[in-house]
Amino acid sequence: LGIPADPRLIEVLGWIAYLIPVAALTYWPRALRPDPRTAQWLRGSLAVAFAALAVGIAALWPQPQVTLPDHAPRVLEGDVDTSAGPDLRLQGEVLEMGATRVDLTGAEATPERHLGLPSLHREVQSQTEIAGAPGQIDLATLAQLAGGRLPVGVSPARNPGPFVAEWTRLEQVTVWTAGDALLDAQGRSAVTLRLSGGGLTTARTLRVDMAPGGMATGAWVMAPAAAQDAADALRSVRRARIEHQFWARELPVILFLIALALAASALARARPTPFFPARSL
Incomplete structure (x- = not known):
């Protein structure tokens, strides 16, 4: 003004x-x-x-x-260029990351200064099924998901596949909000794969390094430039x-x-x- x-x-x-x-x-x-x-x-x-x-x-x-950013990109922790998946978008009390939705309603909100601004700090853990993931995988795909080798206890002779696959995404998210705006966020993503059938006598659960569709897993942060833009807009x-x-x-x-x-x-x-x-x- x-x-x-x-x-x-x-x-x-x-x-x-x-x-x-x-x-x-x-x-x-x-x-x-x-x-x-x-x-x-x-x-x-x-x-x-x-x-x-x-x-x-x-x-x-x-x-x-004053216009506040309505979404923010996220990157892998320690990397300012590598995308960590869909942008972050705060819709009321829900943090959206593409198809993944993290409900902040039940999380304890702690007043805290972040990036020089008064904010609410919340930590949330969530577990959601991955929609659209393949329901079956073969031995070659399983070896690729496990880093180039078959998991311990899985044998081509005894467990030839294909296996019934159930995919779950685990999210641990830390969020800083100011009013109804997203100030900053960081988190860690992991994907677990539950296998059954294909010669397995009992179901096996594995943690994989890559989600279906190429979505990266691991630690991520809200892009530093986007967090600074949000802080500047909130000051305005x-x-x-x-x-x-x-x-x-x-x-x-x-x-x-x-x-x-x-x-x-x-x-x-x-x-x-x-x-x-x-x-x-």
């Missing part, structure tokens, strides 16, 4: 807006003061003008328009709200009080002086 946002400076401006007209009325040289009737008219006119100005500013001062929101509070709320109140004081003074001076006829003793 281009207007100073320092609360102390705004307070000084408010006092200036009040003291200048009051001081002018109080200390105006007596020789230059208008006659009583003109002075009364000036007080009434100024009262109307201040009241109209107060109403106009309160009604017409624009609401702050805070400054805009402070400015709006003063210019559209506090200043009109000050102007209206000045108008009341002028109107009261004009009415007081308009009252006729009581006349008491002299009595002879």
